[in-house]
Amino acid sequence: MAADLVLTNAEIHTLTDPDDVHEALAVRDGRVVRLGSAYEVAFLEGVETRTIDLEGRVLLPGFVDAHTHLTEVGTRLVHADLSGAGSAAEAVSRLADRADETDAGWVQGYGYDESGWSDARYLDRDDLDGVSTDRPVVAFREDMHTAGINGVALDRLGDRLPVDDVLEANGVPTGVVVEDALGPVREAIAPDVDETRDRLRAAIDHANACGVTGIHDLVRHSHAPRVYRDLRREGDLSLRVRINYWSDHLDALREVGLGTDDGDEFVRTGAIKSFTDGSFGGRTAKLSEPYADGEGSGKWVVSPSELHDLVERADADGYQFTAHAIGDAAIDAVLDAYEATEAGAARHRIEHVELPSESAIERLAETGVVASVQPNFLKWAGEDGLYESRLGTDRRRRSNPFRDLLDAGVHLAFGSDSMPLDPLFGVQQAVNAPVEGQRLTVTEALRAYTHGAAYAGFDEDRLGTVEPGKAADFTVLDSSPWDEREAIADIDVAMTVVDGAVVHDAR
Structure with a gap:
């Protein structure tokens, strides 16, 4: 049977193995059906096959952003964008x-x-x-x-x-x-359904242009879930969405019988999300020792006892759980809450994991908890950066220890937290981390943004690598990140393919 789509004259990195590189692939019904040389794949070309010559460009599995807030991305596109203001x-x-x-x-x-x-x-x-x-x-x-x-x-x-x-x-x-005082502000400016749709449409187009084919969106009191399902029903959703709901949605999800991983190929229910602490920027991340540039050691946004109760309830009902934890004290509190669960089987997650202790890294590996981390944050981890002023030199150098996490056997999933939504920017940060001993190889960083993020969403059997039988979700780059290690963020995304359909084409 002929293919629907053939991509040829390419440098296809499957990311199953560093040396597994092919020249062409064929797609039928949204799935990869053949990988190989241009000659081998050409046998699947038919009268109605669309054949695209990629002219030597690099093809990768589609990027999956394991932690983003897509409505906020769209909001920045619609309202004043203050990023980069000097x-x-x-x-x-x-x-x-x-x-x-x-x-x-x-x-x-x-x-x-x-x-x-x-x-x-x-x-x-x-x-x-x-x-x-x-x-x-x-x-x-x-x-x-x-x-x-x-x-x-x-x-x-x-x-x-x-x-x-x-x-x-x-x-x-x-x-x-800060923190809880932001709730009334967000409520006052919350967009209605039509505004949410406009923002998400803008954000989806932006994500596709960045090579993103799937996201894990963290939502709370938002019309986004409704809009995603409307777009899906209308055939107008050009990326896969996993919705992680805040913990105050838990009872509602239980009542309607919507569990983790329920949904279709494009919109699925993900984890139950909670906070524990705040951020380094706001001096609200919870530390075991005081901040270097201010009084106090941060604050609990959700107390350890409350978190324990939330985890117990969600886990008992079969939900994956994920908790925001940045400071070392907060990370330990989440691991304590997960200890009574089958955390590995449930693929419970910790979002950010910015300052784990050595013992916390060991516990992450032992329990199978997924470290959902943001390599973008390394932009603050230089000698004169935000982390140096907030944490001092020693703790700054121990922050975001991706190499230690990976070497310990921790499941590593990359996301952007929309700061910015740009996987290539994040990959560049991880490959060129300020602390040399924490740097990842290009392949390792790309896998964290593809296979690792897919694993965090129970999707490794259909997403995250380029293999026969897997979804035809691809990112095509104008040049090789392996050849441009120090300028990966400058590489242009030439094409993005989702479910076998070209959703972005900048060739």
């Missing part, structure tokens, strides 16, 4: 431009990172009052654990903001809010 003044200028473009509602900005600014401070009320004193304004830090709001927003939200998470100076709110 100063507070530049970020405020971008917000002011956005305010001029809209005449009602909140002025929203996303993604600023003050760690590279000369004054290295959060955007606050004074900054954002400069954008507007008539309309509420919010500027989210890149990690989404800290935001600045103006006076109008402070007055409007009032007592809904938990006092402990509203930063003050001399008893007066600065406009900087």
Whole structure:
């Protein structure tokens, strides 16, 4: 039987083995049916076969982003993008431009990172009052654990903001809010169904352009699950989505009988998600020792006892569980909660795992818990970076120890946390990590963004490598990451294929 699609004259890396490289492949009904030389695969060409000459380009399994927030990606495409702003003044200028473009509602900005600014401070009320004193304004830090709001927003939200998470100076709110105080802000700016659809459509197109063929999306009180299923029903969903629901959705999922891995080829239910701590940027990640540049050792967003109860409930009902844990104390708390479960069989996960102790790495390997990590974060791990100021040299050098995790036998899954959503950027960070002893090979980093992420979603039998019988999800690059180790992020994605259909073509 003839193939639907033939991709030929390529450098196809299956990622099953470093030396397994082929010249051509054939696809039928959304599955790979043959790999081999151009001559061998050509026998499957028929009258209606689409044959594409890739002109020597590199073909890989499609990237799977194991941790993202796709609505937020779309929001940044629609609202003010503050990423890359070189100063507070530049970020405020971008917000002011956005305010001029809209005449009602909140002025929203996303993604600023003050760690590279000369004054290295959060955007606050004074900054954002400069954008507007008539309309509420919010500027989210890149990690989404800290935001600045103006006076109008402070007055409007009032007592809904938990006092402990509203930063003050001399008893007066600065406009900087963290952790639980972000809840009322998010509720106030939450998009409706149509707005969510617009944002997700923009984000999906962006993801496909970055070579992403599948995501694990973490959602809470969002219309995204409905929109994904609507797009799927309409035949307009061009990436595979695994939805990880916040723990406050657990009872609802149980009531409707929607369990982990339920769904179809494109939209499936994933894990139950919880926080434990915050972030290094906000000094809210929970550490066993105090921060190097401030008082305290972080905070519990969800206490260990509450986390233990959540894990016990979810695991008893057969759900995969995943917990955000960045600081070493938080990582230990999650592992403690998982000890009473068959964590490996359930493929329970920890998101971020930024500062695990040596004993925690051993426990991760022994229990089979998946380390869902973000190589993008290594951009803050240099000698003069954010981690150095927050943690000091020793802990900074021990952060994000991907080599130690992999060598210990821990299941490693890469994701972006949308900072930014760009697998090639993350691969470059992992291959060129600031601490030389923690660097991965190009193949190892690519496998973490393909097979490793697929494994984290129970998908290794259908995704993550290029093999006969597996889904025809591919990323095609203009040049080889093995040849451009220090500039992997600069490689252009020439084509993205999902389920045998070309969803992005920039050749």
